[in-house]
Amino acid sequence: GDSVTQMEGPVTLSEEAFLTINCTYTATGYPSLFWYVQYPGEGLQLLLKATKADDKGSNKGFEATYRKETTSFHLEKGSVQVSDSAVYFCALSEADSNYQLIWGAGTKLIIKP
Amino acid sequence: GAGVSQSPRYKVAKRGQDVALRCDPISGHVSLFWYQQALGQGPEFLTYFQNEAQLDKSGLPSDRFFAERPEGSVSTLKIQRTQQEDSAVYLCASSLRDRTYEQYFGPGTRLTVT
Numbered sequence: 001g002d003s004v005t006q007m008e009g010p011v012t013l014s015e016e017a018f019l020t021i022n023c024t025y026t027a028t029g030y031p032s033l034f035w036y037v038q039y040p041g042e043g044l045q046l047l048l049k050a051t052k053a054d055d056k057g058s059n060k061g062f063e064a065t066y067r068k069e070t071t072s073f074h075l076e077k078g079s080v081q082v083s084d085s086a087v088y089f090c091a092l093s094e095a096d097s098n099y100q101l102i103w104g105a106g107t108k109l110i111i112k113p
Numbered sequence: 114g115a116g117v118s119q120s121p122r123y124k125v126a127k128r129g130q131d132v133a134l135r136c137d138p139i140s141g142h143v144s145l146f147w148y149q150q151a152l153g154q155g156p157e158f159l160t161y162f163q164n165e166a167q168l169d170k171s172g173l174p175s176d177r178f179f180a181e182r183p184e185g186s187v188s189t190l191k192i193q194r195t196q197q198e199d200s201a202v203y204l205c206a207s208s209l210r211d212r213t214y215e216q217y218f219g220p221g222t223r224l225t226v227t
Contacts, residue, residue, distance in 0.1 A: 042220070043117075043218045043219055043220040043221060044204065045218070046217075049215070089155055098168060098169050099144070100146060100161055101156070101206075
């Protein structure tokens with residue numbers, strides 16, 4: 001079945017550092033790919049998405065490119081802030097499975113001032 | 114506008130008790146999903162509704178779990194004879210159309226079974 005693997009956390013960075021959180025997937029068809037973020041005490045929020053190969057999703061300075069050849073969707077940000085501290089989830093969905101989201105385990109990001 | 118709401122936010126149940134968790138989706142949203150999130154893990158799919166029809170319940174872990182959405186709006190997830198392994202956060206998400214990808218999540222209900 002489909003699955004998502006993302007790098008384990010926690011990831012600890014200093015403010016203004018460059019961020020990469022790796023995400024790879026296995027899928028039987030052509031999934032859409034997502035990054036969700038969960039800030040402390042809050043619900044899951046969609047951060048960005050990409051629905052086909054080579055698409056780049058972007059939001060709030062974060063970017064991720066749908067790479068079909070490497071089955072990856074790595075999350076990047078050029079300069080992180082303390083307010084980016086949260087748990088980040090990579091996920092996919094496919095039409096064949098009623099668009100249910102299949103999730104990675106999450107990566108906790110800690111940004112120190 | 115109002116987002117997805119869930120109640121209660123926290124529930125403590127003694128093993129063997131029945132619980133009911135409520136989800137109010139965004140008004141007009143056709144699709145509704147339930148997920149279970151264990152501590153330190155990503156969410157796992159439980160069940161999916163399109164309006165009042167439950168189209169997929171393949172993720173429900175046992176026949177103690179039951180979900181309904183009788184009028185195509187509010188949904189209830191019921192767990193009978195709760196067990197300790199049922200302790201988790203239960204997330205509800207809704208989306209506008211049956212084939213849209215973007216799901217909006219509620220804050221979740223944290224269930225602790227003692």
